[in-house]
């Protein structure tokens with residue numbers, strides 16, 4: 001392992017920054033007459049009471065989440081979607097116009113967008129044709145000013161898990177942070193990298209409540225990292241970044257892990273059925289192996305199929321122009337009824353083209 005010191009990769013002004021001290025930072029007791037935060041003492045202009053600011057550190061959620069993930073509460077940061085920790089990591093480490101991030105396309109778009117917003121250059125090392133990391137090329141492309149390396153596993157839009165050994169090699173040989181985005185980990189037969197947090201101080205793991213937990217509308221992302229890095233993220237986040245209704249509903253969900261697991265099992269069953277049925281379609285050239293809740297499917301005529309589906313109100317994602325995803329549509333695994341509707345429309349399209357010619 002290369003020597004790693006977080007202080008070497010943080011922007012100096014972030015290290016020196018004095019964070020905003022909120023009313024709830026200065027008094028953390030639960031009982032009392034609260035005249036310190038300029039809240040409305042009478043209640044809310046809605047059902048339920050939302051007149052008090054929420055817990056800035058989401059203590060109750062972290063206490064429930066920590067044993068579930070095998071980490072300590074102090075190794076957890078919660079954000080307004082995963083988008084928030086992605087942005088905070090870029091801002092904490094990358095000097096605009098100077099430091100860079102490294103990504104492995106084709107991959108999730110937010111890494112590049114976050115870098116772009118912050119005027120941070122992006123180094124791209126494409127995945128291999130079988131969607132794995134070209135480790136020698138990555139290590140060659142890394143600059144002394146490269147602060148973050150984003151690995152998405154299972155990867156979006158390709159759907160596959162990335163080889164664990166490759167990620168470990170990057171952790172051992174890259175002196176910045178390796179951010180492993182595990183948004184789809186619940187759908188994969190793979191242990192989370194969170195088990196390695198104490199071993200690798202340069203490891204950051206992202207997960208989300210948006211996919212397996214079925215809570216995309218809440219906007220709640222998880223970031224697992226060293227206590228030292230979590231302290232920095234807490235220092236630069238907006239003080240009350242997770243709303244009270246979100247905290248309340250996330251806590252409720254965390255009490256229903258079996259329900260989440262049941263939904264994941266259902267989706268996995270549907271993934272198998274959909275994979276087989278798509279393969280049987282004459283329109284389909286290839287269905288990529290998926291470790292996620294979507295399938296990357298190669299068609300002979302992706303654009304025409306995409307448009308036909310849209311015309312019949314079946315909406316999928318067109319990735320056909322993306323390098324290494326040529327001809328592919330990304331299809332989320334839906335309910336049995338939704339998947340059947342998709343398959344029905346594909347059949348209808350296939351019939352319409354055979355009668356035309």
Ligand SMILES: *Cc1c(COP(=O)(O)O)cnc(C)c1O
Nearest residue numbers: 081082083108156183208210221
């Ligand atoms: C869906 C997704 C996320 C989740 O983003 P949220 O902001 O938490 O909803 C993160 N990473 C990847 C790769 C995704 O596909």
